[in-house]
Amino acid sequence: MLYRNYxxxxxxxxxxxxxxxxxxxxxxxxxxxxxxxxxFRKKANINIQRIFLGFAAGVMIAASIWSLLIPAIxxxxxxxWPGWIPAAGGLILGAxxxxxxxxxxxxxxxxxxxxxxxxxxxxxxTLLVFAVTLHNIPEGMAVxxxxxxxxxxxxxxxMYTAAMALAIGIGIQNFPxxxxxxxxxxxxxxxxxxxxxxGSLSGLVELIxxxxxxxxxxxxxxxxxxxxxxxxxxMLYVVVEELIPEAHLGEHSNIGTLGVLSxxxxxxxxxxxxx
Numbered sequence: 001m002l003y004r005n006y007x008x009x010x011x012x013x014x015x016x017x018x019x020x021x022x023x024x025x026x027x028x029x030x031x032x033x034x035x036x037x038x039x040f041r042k043k044a045n046i047n048i049q050r051i052f053l054g055f056a057a058g059v060m061i062a063a064s065i066w067s068l069l070i071p072a073i074x075x076x077x078x079x080x081w082p083g084w085i086p087a088a089g090g091l092i093l094g095a096x097x098x099x100x101x102x103x104x105x106x107x108x109x110x111x112x113x114x115x116x117x118x119x120x121x122x123x124x125x126t127l128l129v130f131a132v133t134l135h136n137i138p139e140g141m142a143v144x145x146x147x148x149x150x151x152x153x154x155x156x157x158x159m160y161t162a163a164m165a166l167a168i169g170i171g172i173q174n175f176p177x178x179x180x181x182x183x184x185x186x187x188x189x190x191x192x193x194x195x196x197x198x199g200s201l202s203g204l205v206e207l208i209x210x211x212x213x214x215x216x217x218x219x220x221x222x223x224x225x226x227x228x229x230x231x232x233x234x235m236l237y238v239v240v241e242e243l244i245p246e247a248h249l250g251e252h253s254n255i256g257t258l259g260v261l262s263x264x265x266x267x268x269x270x271x272x273x274x275x
Contacts (some may be wrong), residue, residue, distance in 0.1 A: 017116040018160070019147040023210030024169035029171035030136075030203025033178025037186050037195045040179075047255050050247045052176030054259020057243035059173040060139075060141050062267035063238075063262070065145055067166040072228035076147070081225070090229025091236070098138065098237040109242065123200070125188050132181045134212035135242060138234030139174075140206030142194040143167050144213030145224075151214075152221055165274035169267040174203060255269050
């Protein structure tokens, strides 16, 4: 029994390291995007922002389907459960979790003047950072739960490849996300260095929640289908609540829509080709 416990802990340690590697890459891409503040001082073109936001939305939609919901249904079926129950239930719980966080944590979205969440005396720049940080939570969970799924299926190399494909896809969309927070912070009056640091730190939550998800999954292995769908629901909430509406702000344009389609296509190819 002691030997089994030792193996379990060692396995969780290894899986945690792999998840940290995957989410570490997504954090690196956020920091790389945030570094654009050193090269661009002017306000970003609105069409570029629409493309970036739409692209991020497309990546997250495809990841929610191929990397999270479909595996959740397959895992449930293998356990003898109706696949739609954990898929639907987990999705609802994940969306509800983000709604709760959205209503409690003080934050301010780009382009808005009225903060959301509980009232606070935080600075405008802090509220802007928390808005992005809040929405990075489901991305970290998604990568973490993908690595946990691979570990719980006998360390399946194919599943690890799929988890890495998800990390790559989210990392790609984190690049413009990092720029989308550091550049506005610079325009708010912060120094270039501080804008870069805060923009980078907004992605640190992905690393934290990715590792935490792996550790939690080790204790609730039978509920893995629910955890997969939970991450999908949280991601889809961010897409529908924030990314797609912001990608279509202003006059009617197809730019944001093309961004969504491009992101969806890239993530779908990554998941199907590598997974």
